[in-house]
Amino acid sequence: SALANSFVSSYDDANGLFYNPAMMTTLKETKASVGFFKYLLDINSGNAAYTTKYKDIGFVGAGLRYMDYGSFKKFDEQSNNLGTFGASDLAFSVGFAKNFNPDLSWGVNVKFIYSNIDEYSSTAIATDLGLLYYLPASKFSAGVSLLNFGTQLTKYSNSSEDLPVNLNVGFSKQLEYLPLTVYVSLSNLTDKTDKFSERFKNFKIAGEFVLNDYVDLR
Template identity: 55%
Template sequence: MISTKKLSFLFLFLIAQVTFLGAQSLSTYNFLKLDVDARSSSMAGSFVSIENDANSIFYNPAGLSTLTEKKASVGFFKYLLDINSGNVAYSQKYKDLGYFGVGIRYINYGSFDKYDEDLVNLGTFGANDIALSLGYANKYKDRFNFGANLKFIYSSYDEYNSSAVALDAGALVQLPEYMMSVGASLLNLGTQLKPYMDTRENLPLDLRLGISKRLEHLPLTVNAGFCRLADNYDKFFDRFKNIIIGGEFNINEFVDLRIGYNNQQRQDLKTGTSIGLAGFSAGLGIKYQERYRLDYSFNSLGKIGSTHRVNIGFNLN
């Protein structure tokens, strides 16, 4: 007979996998494939080529060396099933050594009742995941930016826990004469140090490519790219269905409107003939006194529901 511990672990593991629709793969720590902050998620995660944002540490560490001042960001993420998440990012240049950053993302699945085989209540148990990223980035001849993160991951489901170490690496090329930037990153390249049970599992390796273009006669930046290019597919070109597109429209120097579309997520969340707004996202950014920024995002998961994120950004110079 399966032990109570194994039953509770398997139940919570199943809940975690269902939660991350749109991020399925034969891997663990799939929370790492969720978009992190409000600005990036409002543009469907098309963030690998974005400049001057501390949250680049979660998508492309090379973006840290495009920062023009010390920056920090603190955010909260309301997910499905009363699942809550938080994130913190900070980056600055240190003398002539380069740019250093730190990023933390945390997700709490809440409390669950635990029962034995006879349905006797044994109390409650909790579950959470956390990842700490330590980043470094620098420039080569002004245009070319490169960076890497060392990432530590810890996960706990009831009495089962796991840990891992991973590497993120990326590059970003700035083309100011074309008002354009191009980026690429490889995320979550690593291994489990301690598995949940007896078998080691793969980390959710993610290869991303992207381009950002500021339009010449319109205050609009268009971001387009691909994510999950490292996932396994029967046909090679199927991976390019993972296209993500985002736009940021500057209403004025204080207000930005954003919209995004994730093609693969829309297909993953299709239920029957109904699909609704699944895969679409939108958001708003408000700046105050050049030192503070409030970002909000809304992401539709179709009939399953929707998610909301809020971030507060700080320029610390």
């Protein structure tokens, strides 16, 4: 989603596996999450995640994300209608996280990525790396993550493509007298830009309002 990278400093969230694998160390118990999102123009996406503590070794997790871009009309060079075709992406991740000390943790994911457009497909393998500084008593956290660092295994055609490497930094703070957590982040810091200042155009402020143990708003 558009706000996903805002939560690089989130905590106690099974979906944190996707944004910053170090978040797994903040889970108070084994957690699982399943989500489905319906967008405009017949675009759908979904995810599933599971994270648990493994003895005293560390935290382990697995997650699956997919995006279905719907169907498109297909034409040849002479504008003859050839029917329709689809496009989709899928990524499966496994991760591990551990504390350096009570406040600072690290995490790593390895993920397999599959993408297809019509009869063409491509696969890739990538790594996500993350650090998280978390102070539970102050309800403050700061995080940094490097996502999609990897390479293509198979190509759509004869030319290879770079994976969209994404560097995110941010911090969050839960307000003292409200069930509201504010997130401040910078994302896509590895994007190539003409000016250094343009790297900071992806500045985001987001919020999470917790209604109860089962419902929250972002």
